[in-house]
Amino acid sequence: MDVVMQYVDEYFFDSVYLTVSALTGTPYLDRTNLIRVFCSLFVFIMSYIVIFYLGTAGFEYHYIYDKDNLKHPKFLKDQVRMEITTSLKAFPTITLLTIPWIYMEINGYTQLYEDPFKYGIGYLAASSVMFILFTDFLIYWIHRLLHHPLVYVRFHKLHHKWV
Incomplete structure (x- = not known):
């Protein structure tokens, strides 16, 4: 970026x-x-x-x-x-x-880092997979938080109107 x-x-x-x-x-x-x-x-x-x-x-x-x-x-x-x-x-x-x-x-x-060979291709592949898993993990817990009774109605209920 x-x-x-x-x-x-x-x-x-x-x-x-x-x-x-x-x-x-x-x-x-x-x-x-x-x-x-x-x-x-x-x-x-x-x-x-x-x-x-x-x-x-x-x-x-x-x-x-x-x-x-x-x-x-x-x-x-x-x-x-x-x-x-x-x-x-x-x-x-x-x-x-x-x-x-x-x-x-x-x-x-x-x-x-900008050089894909800095730590080797294996590290690049592993870190890419770990990034996706970590991001997905966070998204899951953020979504769970949005279902908390204090948050759900105000911020998230509309999302479920058409899901």
């Missing part, structure tokens, strides 16, 4: 922040400014999530999804629109929860 953000800064955000600075008379925020980093990550991640979601979900809906499901008696009126709206409303919160992790990765607080 650090390499991606270098390019996005160079070809997009540098000029955006320079223009905003000139138009508002505020000081220019350099690339290390925490406010700039946060705002840049938010805009980049939100844009990516929306494009990825609408692209993949749209493709799947138009080319793969069995439209006969729309005729099922339990299928709600305007359910597809409601699901898309709910997802789009959730993306800012998901983005805010993601930013600290990406910030740590960009600033070298992780064990990520």
Whole structure:
């Protein structure tokens, strides 16, 4: 992500922040400014999530999804629109929860490395599998937490409206 953000800064955000600075008379925020980093990550991640979601979900809906499901008696009126709206409303919160992790990765607080041969192919394969298992483990427990009575109704019940 650090390499991606270098390019996005160079070809997009540098000029955006320079223009905003000139138009508002505020000081220019350099690339290390925490406010700039946060705002840049938010805009980049939100844009990516929306494009990825609408692209993949749209493709799947138009080319793969069995439209006969729309005729099922339990299928709600305007359910597809409601699901898309709910997802789009959730993306800012998901983005805010993601930013600290990406910030740590960009600033070298992780064990990520760029050379796949640094520790050998075996380690690369094992660490890839462990990453997927660890991520899945965390997602499972986060989902379990969302079913806690103090959290469920406010944050998670809507998810089960159409599952």
